[in-house]
Each structure stands twice: as C-alpha cells, then as structure tokens.
Amino acid sequence: MKVDIIIKNAFVMTMEGTGVGFIDNGAVAIKGNRIIAVDNSDVIIRNYSSEEIIDGNNKLVMPGLIDAHIHTGLGILRGVSQDIHNWMQEGLWPFMKHVTPEDNVKGSMLNIIEGIKAGTTTFCDYDGNMTEIVNNYVKVGARARVAELVNEIPDDIGDVPVGELYPFYSEIGNRKLQNNIKLFESWHETENGRITCMFGPHGPDMMSLELMKEMKALAEKYDTKLHMHVAQGDREIDQMLKRYGKRSIPFLEDIGYLNERLLAVHLTEATKEETEQVAKSGAAMINCSGSIGIIDGIVPPILEFLEASGTAALGSDQAPGNNCNNMFNEMKFVSILNKVKRKDPSIFPAHLAVRLATIEAAKAIGLDHEIGSLREGKKADLLIIDLQEPSMSPVITLPIRNIVPNLVYSAKGNEVESVMVDGKFIYYKKKLLTVDEKEVVTTAQEAANRISSKAQGEIFPNSTLLERMKKDEL
Known part of the structure; x- marks a missing residue:
C-alpha cells in the first residue's frame, strides 16, 4: 500500500496499553492526516511504500504532548509575578x-512557539480574547481545544482589597459569554478538525x-466540556464561603457541575474528601x-x-x-514533587x-x-526526538531501558527534533516551518516594553516584589 510518509x-x-507501548525497532506509516500502521520496521517496509522515508535511527517517535491548561494570552507578561505572596494582585x-x-x-x-519547539502539539487554551487568539493556531498549524475565559468581574479587580467580595x-x-458562543459557532471542528471548542467559566467565585x-x-x-478553575486558591474558598456558605466543590455538586463534562483545574485547596469526590464524579483534574x-508553594x-x-x-498554566x-518541565515537576510530598521515591514513576x-x-x-497515542486510524500528531542529544545519551535498552526516565528527569525540550500535527510537519529538524519566529519575538518584545513602561507607577508601594527590586535581588 502506498502512503505519504x-x-x-x-x-x-505508542502509549497504547497500560504502559508506554514500546517498540524497539519500530516504524510508523502515515497517509494524509492519519496513522495507517505502527509496527516493527520490517513489517511496515514489507507492507507499505512511500516516496518520503525518514530514517529514525537513534531517534524516538512518540505522540505529541498535550498541554491541558494554558493561558497563552498571558505570554506577553512572562516572569513578572513569582517569588511573592500575592502573585496576582502584587505581580500580575x-x-x-x-x-x-x-x-x-x-x-x-x-x-x-515555545510549546511547539518543546513537543506540545495540542493546546487547551483558556483565555480572554480567544476569538482572535485562535487565529494563531491556524497560522502555526498546531491543534487547539479553546475556550473563552468567562467571568463577571471588572478589569480592575486587582484593586479590590483581599477579603472583600x-x-x-x-x-x-x-x-464574554457571547464571545464564547461566537468562538464555538465559528471555530468548532474547523481546520480539518484541528480546532475544537469548549466553554470556559473562570471559576465558581468569579x-x-x-x-x-x-x-x-x-x-x-x-x-462539549467545561474548562474551569476549581478550588484553585484560598481566595476562592473565602469568596465561596462568604457568598454561599459553602466551599467550591460541595457547591459545584449542588448545582450539577461534577460530572464528565468538567475539567477541574488545580484543586489546590481541595481536601482529601473533596478530591476523591471530584474523581468519583467523572470530572477530570488538570494539574x-x-x-x-511557584505561585503558591503547594503540591496539588x-x-x-x-x-x-x-x-x-498536566498543564503549564501561565x-x-x-x-x-x-x-517536559511539567512531567518532571509532577513526578519529583509528589515523591517529595509522600517521602517515597517509588511513587509517581516516569511512565x-x-x-x-x-x-x-x-x-x-x-x-x-483522535490523539494521545500512536495507533492505526488516529490523527498523525507525533514527535521525533533526537536520542543523541547529551541529555538523552547514552541509550540503554538491556537489562533495563532508560529512555522513559531520561525523557522525564533529564530532557528539557530541546531534544525535540521534529513535530508533526495532523500529518504535516510544522517544526522539522529544529526549524519552525509556518511562522517567522524572530518576527514573533521582536513584536512581542516591543509590546512588552510599552506595557512595562506604563506599569512602573502601578506596582504597590509596599510590594514585596518592589522591595526586592530596590535591593537588586532581581
């Protein structure tokens, strides 16, 4: 049978089965935007032909990574709000x-672009102005599951004293709700199915x-699903108790939110009983x-x-x-932090x-x-990782295999050599093919310069961050 690649x-x-579905001398056949077959190389070469054959010697082929919770619109403010107590009010x-x-x-x-270069092929983007942001995914060629961030609070909410409703x-x-509806009706299942939509209530306190x-x-x-922050911080719990006399999770149970439609993000302040309640309801957790x-000093x-x-x-957030x-950062963090939390190095293994x-x-x-594993009939979203990068070398396969632990505990993302989404390479041999990366960085820097210049007078006079800046600690 003739295939494209x-x-x-x-x-x-492959990520099929209960482990990682490893094939030592494996091959993948792709036609259009679908995986046609995954098997031993000898089997694939015997049964399929293609004008484009990529030699994967010393490479790892795996499914594209999924960032299940990200606010990409906040990328313009990278690094303005850490190492302080009130990250949102004082920093953001x-x-x-x-x-x-x-x-x-x-x-x-x-x-x-940052995500793609580190192997993210699917972004669950959850932000304001999503009807415009979604065009970025069209241009770059990534897969996106998007939602408008919907709330009823004003833009100057940061001026409300902590503790007030x-x-x-x-x-x-x-x-904002109309924007979410417009997003869904204009973009759901577009771009050959690459773009799909959800609804995005900001949080039960918002x-x-x-x-x-x-x-x-x-x-x-x-x-579709509801992408929502749930029990994300002590401020939320305080707001819920004052407004409804209930914590977030019991409140959501009462109004019928705890079911398979809900993507419950963070659960930072959830008790053990509440955590179990959400899990048993069928709702998913995004960690x-x-x-x-960094912003709370808590392990969810x-x-x-x-x-x-x-x-x-897993998600990378903001x-x-x-x-x-x-x-790669999130895989490493979730494993190490939970080992430390339980004081047990055997829990939360790399796979x-x-x-x-x-x-x-x-x-x-x-x-x-459609995605998440390499299997016949699924969309061809995959990564090629260079195992000859120092961080992945040497490769050991007997008597144990070290590729998976090195992927989690050693890799940084630069080991990703190529990224395919929907059967097309959008990043190939470490070159972004769809947009001008330097131009993106330059225009973002110009915007950040203007924003930061205007923000100089807005930093709170008693801000911990400002005091540290005065002492040249940052």
Missing part, C-alpha cells in the same frame, strides 16, 4: 491594566450562579505543578485524585508566574508522568479517540 528504524513509544495586575487585546495575541504566539456585573459576563447555570446548559446543548509550586492533590481512580492531565510553558501528558490527557479533554 514512513518513519522507520526508530524507537517507538499592575501589568495587566495596560495589556491590550493585540498584546494578548502577540504573547499567545510566543507561548505557542468581588463585584459582579452581568453586562461583563454576557459579553461569576453569578445564574451565569454558571447558563454555561452548564450551553455545554450540554453543544455537547499544573510548575505554576502552583493529583496523587490522591489518581488513587481515587480519577482521570487526570507564563507570568510559571515562566515556562514546557510539558505515569508521560501518560499524563499524552494518552491520559487526551482522555481528560475528550480527544482520546
């Missing part, structure tokens, strides 16, 4: 006041009960170890969630306080971290029928 003589990690808000929708788009493209404005919520119920009904109408570790309860038989995925939108960034992530976001 054959990658042969490679180590292949003084800059956010001066960010325009155009700035969001520029920062988004920067984040997307957030004001809600229905006109703000309605405008909107009225009426709007939450309306978004739940819309998710049911359009048969962002790098972000929550993903291990407890998995032990309760929940479906979970660049202002995580700095790094790289799924589990890889699954949470591939096939388990695909299950969580509802796309496992």
Whole structure:
C-alpha cells in the first residue's frame, strides 16, 4: 500500500496499553492526516511504500504532548509575578491594566512557539480574547481545544482589597459569554478538525450562579466540556464561603457541575474528601505543578485524585508566574514533587508522568479517540526526538531501558527534533516551518516594553516584589 510518509528504524513509544507501548525497532506509516500502521520496521517496509522515508535511527517517535491548561494570552507578561505572596494582585495586575487585546495575541504566539519547539502539539487554551487568539493556531498549524475565559468581574479587580467580595456585573459576563458562543459557532471542528471548542467559566467565585447555570446548559446543548478553575486558591474558598456558605466543590455538586463534562483545574485547596469526590464524579483534574509550586508553594492533590481512580492531565498554566510553558518541565515537576510530598521515591514513576501528558490527557479533554497515542486510524500528531542529544545519551535498552526516565528527569525540550500535527510537519529538524519566529519575538518584545513602561507607577508601594527590586535581588 502506498502512503505519504514512513518513519522507520526508530524507537517507538505508542502509549497504547497500560504502559508506554514500546517498540524497539519500530516504524510508523502515515497517509494524509492519519496513522495507517505502527509496527516493527520490517513489517511496515514489507507492507507499505512511500516516496518520503525518514530514517529514525537513534531517534524516538512518540505522540505529541498535550498541554491541558494554558493561558497563552498571558505570554506577553512572562516572569513578572513569582517569588511573592500575592502573585496576582502584587505581580500580575499592575501589568495587566495596560495589556491590550493585540498584546494578548502577540504573547499567545510566543507561548505557542515555545510549546511547539518543546513537543506540545495540542493546546487547551483558556483565555480572554480567544476569538482572535485562535487565529494563531491556524497560522502555526498546531491543534487547539479553546475556550473563552468567562467571568463577571471588572478589569480592575486587582484593586479590590483581599477579603472583600468581588463585584459582579452581568453586562461583563454576557459579553464574554457571547464571545464564547461566537468562538464555538465559528471555530468548532474547523481546520480539518484541528480546532475544537469548549466553554470556559473562570471559576465558581468569579461569576453569578445564574451565569454558571447558563454555561452548564450551553455545554450540554453543544455537547462539549467545561474548562474551569476549581478550588484553585484560598481566595476562592473565602469568596465561596462568604457568598454561599459553602466551599467550591460541595457547591459545584449542588448545582450539577461534577460530572464528565468538567475539567477541574488545580484543586489546590481541595481536601482529601473533596478530591476523591471530584474523581468519583467523572470530572477530570488538570494539574499544573510548575505554576502552583511557584505561585503558591503547594503540591496539588493529583496523587490522591489518581488513587481515587480519577482521570487526570498536566498543564503549564501561565507564563507570568510559571515562566515556562514546557510539558517536559511539567512531567518532571509532577513526578519529583509528589515523591517529595509522600517521602517515597517509588511513587509517581516516569511512565505515569508521560501518560499524563499524552494518552491520559487526551482522555481528560475528550480527544482520546483522535490523539494521545500512536495507533492505526488516529490523527498523525507525533514527535521525533533526537536520542543523541547529551541529555538523552547514552541509550540503554538491556537489562533495563532508560529512555522513559531520561525523557522525564533529564530532557528539557530541546531534544525535540521534529513535530508533526495532523500529518504535516510544522517544526522539522529544529526549524519552525509556518511562522517567522524572530518576527514573533521582536513584536512581542516591543509590546512588552510599552506595557512595562506604563506599569512602573502601578506596582504597590509596599510590594514585596518592589522591595526586592530596590535591593537588586532581581
């Protein structure tokens, strides 16, 4: 049978089964945007022919990584909000006041390029201005599962003293909701299915009960998922107790949110009982170890969630306080932090971290029928990783195999040589093929210069961050 591309003589990690589905001398045959076959190289070469054959000697072929929770529009503010207590109020808000929708788009493209070069093929992007940001995914050729960030709070919410109830404005919520509906009706299942949409309630503390119920009904109408922060911090729990007399998770149970439609992001403040309740409800958990570790100093309860038989995925979250939108970073963090949390080096093995960034992530976001593993009939979203990079060398296959642990504990992302999405290389032999990377960096820098210049007078006078800057600690 004639196919378009054959990658042969490679180590292949299919992610099929309960482990990583390793094939030592493997090959993948691709036609159009689909995987036609995955098998031993001899079998593939005997049964398929192609004018384009890629020699995968000393390479690893694996499914593309899935970033299940990212706010790419915040990429324009990378690194402005860490090493402080109130990361949002003290660090982020003084800059956010001066960010325009155009700035969001520029920062988004920067984040997307960063992710692609480190092997991310699918981005669950959850941000404001998504009807414009989504065009970045069209240009760059990545897969995206997008949602508009919907809330009823004003842009100057950072000025509200900590502990006071957030004001809600229905006109703000309605405008953002209409953007989410427009996003869905304009973009869902477009670009050959690369772009799909969800609904994005910001959090149970950020909107009225009426709007939450309306978004739940819309998710049911359009048969999609709800991407939402849940129990993401002590501020949220404080708001919920003051407004409803209930913590977030019992409240969500009461209004019918805890089911398979919900992507519950963070669960940072969830109790063990609440974590188990979410897991058993069928809702998925998205864990962002790098972000929550840096901005909160907390290890989210993903291990407890998995032990309760929940479906979970990894995300990189936001660049202002995580700095790094790289799924290799998230795989390493989630494994190491949970080993430390349990004081047990045997828990959270490397292969589990890889699954949470591939096939388990695909299950969580509802796309496992199309992506997440290398299998006949699935979309051809895959990576070619150079195993001769120092961080992946030497390769040992007997008596144990070291590729998977090195992928999690050693790789940094620069080992990714090529990235294919929907059967097309968008990053090939370490060159981005679809957009001008230097131009993206330059335009983002110009926007960041303007924003930071305006933000100088907005940093709180008593800010821990400002004091450290005065002492030249940053």
